[in-house]
Structure formats: C-alpha cells, structure tokens
Amino acid sequence: MGMAAAAATESQQFHVLAVDDSLIDRKLIERLLRTSSYQVTTVDSGTKALEFLGLRENDDGTPNTPSISPNNHQEVEVNMVITDYCMPGMTGYDLLKKIKESSSLRNIPVVIMSSENVPSRISRCLEEGAEEFFLKPVRLSDLNRLKPHIMKRSKLKDQDQKQVIPEKIDTLLEVQKQHQPQEEAQPQVQPNLEQQQQQQSLQQNNNNNNSSNKRKSMEQSLLPETTDRTRPRYSGIATVV
Amino acid sequence: MDVLQLQRKLREHQAAMLREGFLDDQFSQLQKLQDESSPDFVIEVVKMFFDDSEKLLNNMTRALGQVPVDFKQVDAHVHQYKGSSASVGAARVKNVCATFRNFCETQNLEGCVRCLQQLQQEYSLLKNNLQYLFRLQEEIQAAGGSIPTIE
Numbered sequence: 204m205g206m207a208a209a210a211a212t213e214s215q216q217f218h219v220l221a222v223d224d225s226l227i228d229r230k231l232i233e234r235l236l237r238t239s240s241y242q243v244t245t246v247d248s249g250t251k252a253l254e255f256l257g258l259r260e261n262d263d264g265t266p267n268t269p270s271i272s273p274n275n276h277q278e279v280e281v282n283m284v285i286t287d288y289c290m291p292g293m294t295g296y297d298l299l300k301k302i303k304e305s306s307s308l309r310n311i312p313v314v315i316m317s318s319e320n321v322p323s324r325i326s327r328c329l330e331e332g333a334e335e336f337f338l339k340p341v342r343l344s345d346l347n348r349l350k351p352h353i354m355k356r357s358k359l360k361d362q363d364q365k366q367v368i369p370e371k372i373d374t375l376l377e378v379q380k381q382h383q384p385q386e387e388a389q390p391q392v393q394p395n396l397e398q399q400q401q402q403q404s405l406q407q408n409n410n411n412n413n414s415s416n417k418r419k420s421m422e423q424s425l426l427p428e429t430t431d432r433t434r435p436r437y438s439g440i441a442t443v444v
Numbered sequence: 445m446d447v448l449q450l451q452r453k454l455r456e457h458q459a460a461m462l463r464e465g466f467l468d469d470q471f472s473q474l475q476k477l478q479d480e481s482s483p484d485f486v487i488e489v490v491k492m493f494f495d496d497s498e499k500l501l502n503n504m505t506r507a508l509g510q511v512p513v514d515f516k517q518v519d520a521h522v523h524q525y526k527g528s529s530a531s532v533g534a535a536r537v538k539n540v541c542a543t544f545r546n547f548c549e550t551q552n553l554e555g556c557v558r559c560l561q562q563l564q565q566e567y568s569l570l571k572n573n574l575q576y577l578f579r580l581q582e583e584i585q586a587a588g589g590s591i592p593t594i595e
Contacts, residue, residue, distance in 0.1 A: 339531065
C-alpha cells in the first residue's frame with residue numbers, strides 16, 4: 204500500500220476500521236463507507252479492533268517498538284477508526300482512550316457513533332481526542348464530515364497542529380443541530396487558520412441564530428489551551444452540512 | 445396486472461407506510477444505499493432486522509418471565525431493539541421501545557408487559573407490510589419493470 208502519497212485525494216485508498224457490536228449497524232456502516240469509496244473492515248468489539256490494529260497488551264508508548272510479535276498487523280494500514288459508543292466489555296470510549304494512549308496508533312483519527320444524544324458523552328469523547336461524533340443512525344451526509352480528517356491526515360502526517368478548539372465547537376453544535384431543523388446552510392470552513400478566522404467573522408455576520416454568539420463565548424472561555432499532552436493535535440475542520 | 449399498475453401500488457403502499465409511521469426517513473436512506481453493486485441491500489438488512497426482532501422479543505419474554513425480574517437485563521434487550529429498529533427506519537417499533545425503556549427504569553412490570561405485547565403487535569404489522577412491499581417489488585422486477593423509490 205505504498206500509494207498513499209499519490210492517492211491522497213482519492214478516498215478509495217483509505218481504509219476505515221468500523222467497530223460495532225450490532226450486526227445490522229455493521230452492515231449499514233459498511234455500506235455507507237463503501238458507497239463513499241472507502242475500503243472497510245468491520246469488527247464486532249473493541250478488543251478485536253485493537254487486535255486488528257496490532258496493539259499488543261503491554262504497549263506502553265515506547266517509540267519504535269520493534270514488531271517481533273507474530274500478532275502484529277502493522278502492515279495493514281488503517282486510516283480511520285469509526286466506533287460505536289455503547290458496546291459490551293470495551294466501550295467505544297475505552298477503545299478511543301487505548302488508541303490515543305498508544306504511541307503507534309494515536310495518530311489514527313477516531314470517530315464515535317452513538318444512538319443517544321448525551322452532551323456530556325459527546326464532549327468527553329471530543330476531549331479524549333475523537334475527531335467527530337455521529338448520532339445514529341448515521342447517514343451518507345454525515346460521512347462528508349469525514350473527508351477533511353482523512354485528507355488532512357495524509358498531508359500533515361507528522362506535523363503538530365495545536366489549535367483545535369474551533370472545530371470541536373463546530374462538532375458539538377453540529378450534533379445539537381442535527382435534531383433541530385436548520386434552515387440556513389453554513390459556509391464550508393477551509394483548513395487554513397487565516398481563512399478560518401475569515402469564515403468565522405463571515406459566519407457571525409451572516410448568522411442570525413444564537414449559535415454564533417454561543418460559539419464566541421465558548422471560544423473565549425476555552426481559549427487558550429496549554430496542552431501538556433504529547434499527542435499531536437490536528438486542526439480538523441468539521442464540515443457543516 | 446401490468447407493470448405500471450404494480451408500480452403505482454408499490455408507490456402507494458410505501459407512501460402509506462411512511463404516512464402511518466411504520467417507516468420513517470431512515471428507510472428511504474437505506475434505499476438510497478442500494479445500487480447495482482448491492483442490489484439486495486434493503487431486503488438483506490430487513491431480513492437481519494426480522495431475525496433480530498424475533499431473537500430480542502424472545503429474550504424480553506424470557507426476561508420478564510423470571511422471578512424476580514431483572515429490569516436491567518430487560519432494558520438491555522430493549523435498548524438493542526431500539527437501536528436496530530432506528531437503523532432500519534422502523535419508527536413505530538422504535539417508539540414503543542422508548543416507552544418500554546421508561547418502564548424498565550421505573551421497574552414497572554405491568555407497563556413492561558404491555559409494551560412487550562405492543563412490540564409484538566407492531567413487529568407483526570411491520571413484517572406483513574414489508575413482506576407485501578417486497579412481493580410487489582419482485583413482481584415488478586419479474587415483469588421487467590424498475591422499482592420506484594420513495595421521495
């Protein structure tokens with residue numbers, strides 16, 4: 204699979220690992236992802252997901268651990284993990300944590316899905332490093348929000364991007380909006396800080412609902428964030444549909 | 445009956461199922477995912493749902509028959525059923541599950557038993573309606589026609 208660089212713009216090169224204990228939901232997410240031209244592997248538990256990702260139980264984050272273990276699947280590249288939250292045994296949140304705590308896996312973007320709209324659950328997952336949070340049932344239009352994360356990943360691989368707050372808020376608000384009718388389409392945010400600021404002021408001018416003021420106050424209370432986290436953060440952009 | 449009449453019947457039946465709340469928009473989303481590369485997607489998902497329904501309804505019946513009732517266990521089955529019904533667009537089933545979960549939370553046995561009966565009824569109605577839908581589709585395809593999609 205050495206075509207990653209050249210094929211950066213083709214989503215069919217991207218391999219998504221989908222985790223869900225429900226057979227029906229696995230079938231659904233698989234179909235959704237395939238329709239969007241992603242390569243898909245489905246597993247029914249967090250444990251199996253970690254096995255597939257080649258994470259050994261005693262992975263303590265030491266860099267460049269040589270792959271002596273016969274169970275190591277590192278040659279199978281996974282570009283994104285999408286997981287259900289509510290699963291018996293290891294929850295989606297537990298899986299997210301394990302991935303983000305692993306030196307070999309923490310760069311993999313993780314998306315959480317849940318049938319329940321619980322704001323504290325959503326923010327907890329985003330805080331732990333999830334890129335997006337989808338409410339079930341997931342739709343094709345939701346998958347559009349994945350594109351920026353996948354595209355950026357192949358461009359920015361080892362680059363450190365510190366500022367992430369704006370898109371987390373976008374995601375939070377987007378999830379809230381999902382269950383409220385939203386008449387106006389918000390302009391798409393570009394993956395560029397300068398343009399991002401332009402967009403935000405544009406949005407605040409055009410936006411006559413409460414969310415822009417809410418966004419502003421949330422930004423002010425959450426910024427700035429000094430991260431003593433060692434994991435790299437991406438200024439992922441949530442595409443508002 | 446010719447293809448045009450069959451197609452009209454199918455459209456009307458689908459519209460009625462949506463109108464009466466048997467199905468919601470999620471079912472249309474499933475249809476959108478069906479194409480030449482996955483021509484039986486909807487039927488396959490629905491069949492999975494039927495299997496899931498029967499299994500879960502049995503589980504709920506058994507769980508409610510125990511003494512004492514483990515309401516957490518009952519709720520676990522209902523939660524699962526709520527999820528799968530939402531995923532296929534089975535709106536009425538999903539709504540009964542929501543009520544059922546509330547009764548589990550308040551440990552109201554009578555309420556739970558009533559909900560279980562309602563679920564069995566809703567599932568039965570839905571199954572009949574969907575099987576009729578698929579039969580119409582089969583007839584149309586056999587006659588060389590195409591399946592109209594729900595708008």
